[in-house]
Amino acid sequence: MFDLDKWQEILTTIKKNKLRTFLTGFSVAWGIFMLIILLGSGKGLENGFENEFRGAAKNSLWIWTGRTSIAHNGMNPGRPVRFTNDDYENLKNNIDQREYISGRFNIRWGNQVTYKNEVHSFGIRNVHPEYEFIEALTITDGRYINQLDLDNFRKVTVISTLVRDMLFRDDADKALGEYILVNGIPFKVVGFFEDESQNNNNMRLIYVPISTAQMVFSGGNRLHEISMTIHANTLEEAQRAEENIRNRLAAVHNFNPDDRRALGTWNSFENYMQMQSLFKGIRLFIWIIGIGTIIAGIVGVSNIMVIVVKERTREIGVRKALGATPFSVVSLILFESVLITTFAGYIGLVFGVGLLEIISGIDAPFFSNPSADFRLAVSATLLLIFAGALAGFVPAQRAARIKPIEALRDE
Amino acid sequence: MITLQNIHKSYKMGLNSLHVLKGINLEIEKGELVSIMGSSGSGKSTLLNILGILDNYDEGEYRLDGKVIAGLSETKAALMRNEYIGFVFQSFNLISFKNALENVALPLYYKKISRKKRNKIAMEYLEKVGLMDWAEHMPNELSGGQKQRVAIARSLIANPKVIFADEPTGALDSVTSFEVMAILRDINKEGITVIIVTHEDDISRMTKRVVKLKDGNIEADFAPKPLNNFALNGSGTYLRDKDDILLNIET
Ligand SMILES: Nc1ncnc2c1ncn2[C@@H]1O[C@H](COP(=O)(O)OP(=O)(O)OP(=O)(O)O)[C@@H](O)[C@H]1O
Numbered sequence: 001m002f003d004l005d006k007w008q009e010i011l012t013t014i015k016k017n018k019l020r021t022f023l024t025g026f027s028v029a030w031g032i033f034m035l036i037i038l039l040g041s042g043k044g045l046e047n048g049f050e051n052e053f054r055g056a057a058k059n060s061l062w063i064w065t066g067r068t069s070i071a072h073n074g075m076n077p078g079r080p081v082r083f084t085n086d087d088y089e090n091l092k093n094n095i096d097q098r099e100y101i102s103g104r105f106n107i108r109w110g111n112q113v114t115y116k117n118e119v120h121s122f123g124i125r126n127v128h129p130e131y132e133f134i135e136a137l138t139i140t141d142g143r144y145i146n147q148l149d150l151d152n153f154r155k156v157t158v159i160s161t162l163v164r165d166m167l168f169r170d171d172a173d174k175a176l177g178e179y180i181l182v183n184g185i186p187f188k189v190v191g192f193f194e195d196e197s198q199n200n201n202n203m204r205l206i207y208v209p210i211s212t213a214q215m216v217f218s219g220g221n222r223l224h225e226i227s228m229t230i231h232a233n234t235l236e237e238a239q240r241a242e243e244n245i246r247n248r249l250a251a252v253h254n255f256n257p258d259d260r261r262a263l264g265t266w267n268s269f270e271n272y273m274q275m276q277s278l279f280k281g282i283r284l285f286i287w288i289i290g291i292g293t294i295i296a297g298i299v300g301v302s303n304i305m306v307i308v309v310k311e312r313t314r315e316i317g318v319r320k321a322l323g324a325t326p327f328s329v330v331s332l333i334l335f336e337s338v339l340i341t342t343f344a345g346y347i348g349l350v351f352g353v354g355l356l357e358i359i360s361g362i363d364a365p366f367f368s369n370p371s372a373d374f375r376l377a378v379s380a381t382l383l384l385i386f387a388g389a390l391a392g393f394v395p396a397q398r399a400a401r402i403k404p405i406e407a408l409r410d411e
Numbered sequence: 412m413i414t415l416q417n418i419h420k421s422y423k424m425g426l427n428s429l430h431v432l433k434g435i436n437l438e439i440e441k442g443e444l445v446s447i448m449g450s451s452g453s454g455k456s457t458l459l460n461i462l463g464i465l466d467n468y469d470e471g472e473y474r475l476d477g478k479v480i481a482g483l484s485e486t487k488a489a490l491m492r493n494e495y496i497g498f499v500f501q502s503f504n505l506i507s508f509k510n511a512l513e514n515v516a517l518p519l520y521y522k523k524i525s526r527k528k529r530n531k532i533a534m535e536y537l538e539k540v541g542l543m544d545w546a547e548h549m550p551n552e553l554s555g556g557q558k559q560r561v562a563i564a565r566s567l568i569a570n571p572k573v574i575f576a577d578e579p580t581g582a583l584d585s586v587t588s589f590e591v592m593a594i595l596r597d598i599n600k601e602g603i604t605v606i607i608v609t610h611e612d613d614i615s616r617m618t619k620r621v622v623k624l625k626d627g628n629i630e631a632d633f634a635p636k637p638l639n640n641f642a643l644n645g646s647g648t649y650l651r652d653k654d655d656i657l658l659n660i661e662t
């Protein structure tokens with residue numbers, strides 16, 4: 001039921017009572033504004049921490065081999081343990097909690113990378129395609145290594161933007177599809193990556209398909225390292241997965257599962273879980289403050305509505321003497337409150353989001369790219385509107401029900 | 412028009428109860444001009460509020476235009492007030508954030524008449540009380556007499572059958588009082604019943620019937636000696652108001 005005349009009446013009332021309007025609106029606008037800033041800062045904090053601990057924060061497991069140090073099944077200690085492609089297949093197919101997995105083959109000699117007259121030493125990493133996700137690489141152009149590269153032993157390479165700039169210099173924009181020499185063998189550049197762990201060593205690298213590297217750099221089926229990410233909700237779950245892997249490899253390679261020298265591991269489970277609980281803490285903190293802010297807003301709006309109704313008691317009496325029904329009195333007050341809180345909430349939303357937009361460029365340590373969950377902010381606004389209406393409803397209803405003579409007597 | 416039978420009204424304050432109206436019987440015909448008099452605290456306002464359905468009564472029967480007024484819901488009462496009754500208060504009771512025109516037009520808002528139409532009608536009524544040029548003024552920019560004339564215009568706009576005025580001149584000096592009374596008499600001449608509470612003899616003598624209350628009972632009910640020749644400028648029987656409207660107040 002849209003009643004233009006009623007809205008005109010309400011708009012006139014709002015226009016003529018600027019202070020009242022301002023006070024009601026301000027507590028709502030302020031509450032929403034603060035909430036958005038709060039949510040945004042929380043997000044910024046979370047992003048910041050995530051950036052700071054990128055790489056380490058992942059739920060990843062790194063495994064490498066060494067020499068046995070414990071006698072086992074009648075064999076003397078000191079026996080070398082070696083990974084092969086079979087171990088990769090074994091873990092890939094048999095570990096349920098595995099998410100991404102990749103082997104790694106290291107070239108024993110040489111790490112020379114050449115393009116025309118530019119000669120440099122870069123790390124050469126020979127890996128499976130899923131390594132991209134384990135290391136959380138960003139592909140800025142082209143692509144990463146894929147399964148077809150492995151199947152066909154393609155001589156392709158993915159280089160960092162840093163390597164590209166150093167090799168190609170002014171021709172960096174033409175680098176994609178060019179050939180570079182890796183230890184004297186030509187490889188086609190198919191993509192560029194960036195590693196955001198902000199560690200320069202991770203950028204002085206090129207990636208090569210593991211099968212190609214094993215072939216051209218005479219590696220046979222040898223692997224030096226296997227890395228993977230693990231699906232786990234608790235530290236115990238992750239550690240059980242690691243235990244499982246250790247037992248499985250110990251059986252294959254015939255060493256004591258407790259022999260830490262035979263099989264070395266490093267994992268980020270604990271780091272990861274700590275990060276997760278830190279984020280949980282931040283989120284909880286934000287929620288508590290946010291709810292506090294909303295409650296303060298609700299109390300503010302409620303107070304003002306009670307005062308507004310009190311202040312308008314006499315006016316209500318006059319209106320009733322002139323023929324206003326209780327319904328029209330209540331709706332006059334409520335629609336006014338809803339109109340003001342909606343508008344003010346919107347203003348708060350706009351200013352909050354605007355401010356976040358301005359500071360969104362910030363990329364300080366432990367704080368980056370703040371942004372607010374817009375839906376949550378809108379819900380909070382609706383909650384405040386509802387609270388304002390409810391807070392106004394009770395006294396308005398009471399004022400509308402009393403006999404007009406009592407309202408008129410009110411001084 | 413108005414029939415009261417044995418009306419009782421008490422105010423309850425905690426354990427005490429103050430018996431204010433003690434069985435009022437009264438009949439007022441359509442088109443009468445009546446004043447209710449009595450000493451302070453005798454129950455004049457109480458009676459008028461009951462008549463105006465602003466307050467309820469405890470006992471007896473009140474009929475307005477043949478309808479029994481009892482146990483009405485606030486919504487029904489509001490509709491009755493809007494339909495039958497106009498009020499003029501001692502303290503004007505204009506809405507402070509509305510200008511004169513909007514104040515006058517307000518009862519028509521509750522009659523669901525469009526804004527344009529009700530502003531036009533309000534202007535006509537402002538003209539009737541000689542305040543056309545003050546339409547845009549806010550109440551705090553008006554004198555007491557002007558405010559009361561705005562209030563009278565407001566009480567008239569919805570075409571009521573009865574006007575109730577509680578000491579309409581109580582806050583005004585004698586010149587403005589007479590102006591206001593002149594307007595009320597004009598209204599009465601158009602056939603509207605007018606009931607005025609006052610404690611001023613002069614005012615009551617400008618009405619046609621006086622009902623005198625004492626201690627919650629009607630002490631006397633009589634036609635007053637008309638106030639003749641009450642020109643204040645000392646020269647004639649006409650009173651000329653500021654806006655040059657001739658007010659014919661001979662009886
Ligand atoms: N709401 C109320 N609660 C309690 N007592 C009341 C109330 N209204 C009026 N009274 C009392 O009822 C009595 C009559 O009041 P009323 O206002 O009708 O007198 P009145 O004749 O209009 O007097 P005045 O000439 O002073 O206006 C007074 O004693 C007054 O104190």
Ligand SMILES: [Mg+2]
Pocket residue numbers: 455456457
């Ligand atoms: Mg009184």
